[in-house]
Amino acid sequence: MKIQTKSKKVNKTWLHQHVTDPYVQAAQKDGYRARAAYKLKEINETFKLIHPGQVVVDLGCAPGAWSQYLRRTLAPQGAAAGQLDGVIIGLDILPMEPIEDVHFIQGDFREESVLAQLQAVLAGREVDVVVSDMAPNLSGHSVTDAARVAHLIELAVDFASQHLRPQGALVAKVFHGPGYDDLVRLFRAHFQQVKPFKPRSSRDKSAETFLVGQRLKVSA
Numbered sequence: 001m002k003i004q005t006k007s008k009k010v011n012k013t014w015l016h017q018h019v020t021d022p023y024v025q026a027a028q029k030d031g032y033r034a035r036a037a038y039k040l041k042e043i044n045e046t047f048k049l050i051h052p053g054q055v056v057v058d059l060g061c062a063p064g065a066w067s068q069y070l071r072r073t074l075a076p077q078g079a080a081a082g083q084l085d086g087v088i089i090g091l092d093i094l095p096m097e098p099i100e101d102v103h104f105i106q107g108d109f110r111e112e113s114v115l116a117q118l119q120a121v122l123a124g125r126e127v128d129v130v131v132s133d134m135a136p137n138l139s140g141h142s143v144t145d146a147a148r149v150a151h152l153i154e155l156a157v158d159f160a161s162q163h164l165r166p167q168g169a170l171v172a173k174v175f176h177g178p179g180y181d182d183l184v185r186l187f188r189a190h191f192q193q194v195k196p197f198k199p200r201s202s203r204d205k206s207a208e209t210f211l212v213g214q215r216l217k218v219s220a
Helices: 006-020 022-030 037-047 065-074 112-122 142-163 180-190
Strands: 055-059 087-092 102-106 127-132 164-175 191-197 208-216
Touching: 006 022, 022 037, 037 065, 037 164, 037 191, 037 208, 055 065, 055 142, 065 087, 065 102, 087 112, 102 112, 127 142, 142 164, 142 180, 142 208, 164 180, 180 191, 180 208
Parallel strands: 055 087, 055 127, 087 102, 127 164
Antiparallel strands: 164 208, 191 208
């Protein structure tokens, strides 16, 4: 007699939820690499951050769903290919399959060689929007995981502070739990306007939310 293990039950439940997820189905229909595209879509429709003609940097861009959404948003006709009005730069330590007109740089953006590639693509232009869907590998230990999340957010805020134009914006994924209030304070220390946002496409059980920071504060 075969005995179904708990892990197999969990995997079967997850698989069923995944394949029946309306956002997974929509992503397949619309040609997005992941359902995460709809999170950025909801954020942008709410805050009106991204427009044709802009320079946008996508931190932690692999597998590319956010870059795909950006590509369509900056295209005059909302196309996945063809004419593009703007610049999209994706950075990730992981590889990513090419997306037309998206400048992908693989590597750690803290490294000088990676920053040099970024500066070459920017060619002196300031960044209008930085988006970050970066998330660490979670261990299940709340204190450790909170520290890992905080580190990535600190990196994203520092990157944005260095490259955004004064009226620019940063969108970054965070998680409710230990350290969340500290991350909100970090955002408020760097941006004039800070708002949390939980997209409908973010699963109810997920602790993730997004912080949207707009207009950099001028350093004294």
